[in-house]
Amino acid sequence: MVVLVLAGVLALVVGGCVCVVWAERGGPRWVRVVATVTLTAGELVRRSRKQRRQSLHSTADSGE
Template sequence: MILTVLIAVLLLVLAGCACVLWAARGGPRWTHAVAKATVAAGHLASTLLRPGRSGTRSGSDSDDGGSD
């Protein structure tokens, strides 16, 4: 069952990528809509999966290991 879901997600991702490429080359109007949805889903996924998204990164730049 889980394999079927993963294959379906993989096929949707591949179809979305194909639409992005086709829309970039001037495809039909519907490919532009699918391409926008695919790019938006990619941005959303990368934002949600990015570590440290809670805003606690502000002190990480000052910690350069200078203390002996």
């Protein structure tokens, strides 16, 4: 079951990346929408990782 979920997530990620490339080349409107959603989701993941890293770093510093 976990393998199916991971395969589905992988398919969504690959599809999103394809849409980003296609949108750069002037694809249809729905492709541009999917590309925007993909890029926004990526940015949110990057921000959450950065915040988590900073909070872990500040927690480690305060423990000295």
